[in-house]
Amino acid sequence: MTTLTRPPADPSAPRPTAAAGLRTWLLSGLQDSKGSHQGPGGVGPAQEKKHPWWQVMCLTGVDYFSTLGYQPAIAALAAGVISPLATLVLVAVTLLGALPVYRRVAGESPRGEGSIAMLERLLPRWGGKLFVLILLGFAATDFMITMTLSAADASEHLIENPLVPGWLHGQNVLVTLVLLALLAAVFLRGFREAIGVAVVLVIVYLGLNAVVVAVTIVAVINHPVAVGDWWTTLWTSHGNPLMAVAVALIVFPKLALGLSGFETGVAVMPQVRGDAGDTDDNPAGSIRGTRRMLTTAAVIMSSFLITTSFITVVLIPAHEFQDGGQANGRALAYLAHEYLGVGFGTLYDVSTIAILWFAGASAMAGLLNLVPRYLPRYGMAPEWAKAVRPLVLVFTLVGFLITWLFKADVDAQGGAYATGVLVLMTSAAVAVTLSARRRKQGKRTIAFGAIALVFSYTTVANVVERPDGIRIAGLFILGIIVISLLSRVRRSFELHATHVHLDRQALEFLAPNLEGPISIIAHEPLRITAEAYRDKLASAIEVSHLPLDQEALFLEVIVDDSSDFETTLEVRGVTRHGYRILEVHGPVVPNTIASVLCHIRDVTGLMPHIYFRWTEGNPFTNLLRFLFLGEGEIAPVTREVLREAEPDVTKRPWVHVG
Secondary structure (H helix, E strand, C coil): CCCCCCCCCCCCCCCCCHHHHHHHHHCCCCCCCCCCCCCCCCCCHHHCCCECHHHHHHHHHHHHHHHHHCHHHHHHHHHHHHHHHHHHHHHHHHHHHHHHHHHHHHHHCCCCCHHHHHHHHHCCHHHHHHHHHHHHHHHHHHHHHHHHHHHHHHHHHHHCCCCCCHHHCCCHHHHHHHHHHHHHHHHHHCCCCHHHHHHHHHHHHHHHHHHHHHHHHHHHHCCHHHHHHHHHHHHHCCCCHHHHHHHHHHHHHHHHHHHCCHHHHHHCHHHECCCCCCCCCCCHHHHHHHHHHHHHHHHHHHHHHHHHHHHHHHHCCHHHHCCCCCCCCCHHHHHHHHHHHHHHHHHHHHHHHHHHHHHHHHHHHHHHHHHHHHHHHHCCCCHHHHCHHHHHHHHHHHHHHHHHHHCCCHHHHHHHHHHHHHHHHHHHHHHHHHHHHHCCCHHHHHHHHHHHHHHHHHHHHHHHHCCHHHHHHHHHHHHHHHHHHHHHHHCCCCCCEEEEEECHHHHHHHHHHCCCCEEEEEECCCCCCHHHHHHHHHHHHHCCCCCCCCCCEEEEEEECCCCCCCEEEEEEEEEECCEEEEEEEECCHHHHHHHHHHHHHHHHCCCEEEEECCCCCCHHHHHHHHHHHCCCCHHHHHHHHHHHHCCCHHHCCEEEEC
């Protein structure tokens, strides 16, 4: 067997500095110019392993199912004695609202882009980009608060365990920061085999919860007096039964944390193993598996929500749910210790801590896949945002700040979490409603429209009740928009094209010039009369000194959507009034021209010369037109784009202006 050995390093070569080594480590796995994001594991699509739907359900379930760690306590604290009724409303909204919506999202967005991509397609240009940035702000709120809230609740379970040393009591912030730091360390090292870990955690956690529910239901049956007291209080606390139901309908938005997990479910669709005959255009097996995954997860979670909301409010004294109470943020853990002993309770705490901590991993993975999916493609992310490790550090620091501001309080973060979840669900409901309307599906349009109204009401009620959530989301949105626009301005002078293709006619137009310089005249596509081409050619000869013996080509850029950034350029050769024209569609005129010139240079081996006329107008106005309309002062901007793309002046296409 032949053993391959690494050649010895050159001892004379200078060693990289510590700063250079750190930069190399941070930017490891940086995306290519096309913006294809490999995700936290750094595995490309060709090598990506697919999994059965139930295993992928466990990956999204570490977020969805882990809410059992704090949801019953939050429900009891928010709704009191009527929390089981409010939970029934929540379950109805889950099964009759969220589930049908996201089953449709799975069918229309099978590559894991989710409802944001559906709305992006419905709302093009800058308005659509701005709307996507706003939704990304809410998504960042959802995922970031998932990380901090889950870590805070994990620390609560750890500290409240009877076997934990007393000096840890009151150190919730410190413990939460340590858990977030450990989460960051996992991703900085490399996040792999997440599904295998998630399967173990979810099976163990749901199994322990099933034991707690079964034992406590038996306890409820054996204590009919407690049930009778709860029943009497339920129907008399608000005057009459109808009022209790009405209050439950009003209060249920406070329980919206139990709706989390659906957006993550469609985001992990590419992980679901489909049929052998699945294609990129028709992944029917993957869609079917994802819908089965969403349905199964919703049914399991709904069953637990109904049973746990009942047993907790019946068996746990109301004062224990208050701040400082033993059931605050950990109702099922309280019951596990109370009815199954310290040993089982500790095992339950360990399982809860693990799944809550790993729920943060699910949220981090969602962020690392969501942000690079949109912002680099828009030109709205710094270069380092294409790498995983810098983003991990940024998200972790933001998590530290949120934990410090909220003092690791689970209840205080509930409003922000619910706001992010509900806005994404509302946007998904609106997206499928518009999709059904566009396809002229009348009954489905009405049904999805009704669901959108329910989610809209829930979102507004949550915002009114807990305005801190919208404030935090607003900060995320403002930060994303400001950073995105600054990045877009900073990257405005880059080559935008991910690929340039010349059709056969365009290549034939270049053929006569293969023995000399290639002369190209920039021309506005709105002026296509014979006189316009004749005047432009005469101007290039007289003012810009185009050689008379050169057979000049015209280059026309048609601006389609100036908000786009990374694009594929298709250059067509056309003839008008006897003049040869290279026609190309692109988002920005100067950058498109520069990309075409560089491609012609690379294909022919000759240096293109392009001829412009000065643009009339105020320089500042032209700058704004360039940034937002893709036009403006074409000649100097084209030259600047070429200068940044090609530092070697001897290899840079020539720009002539007259």
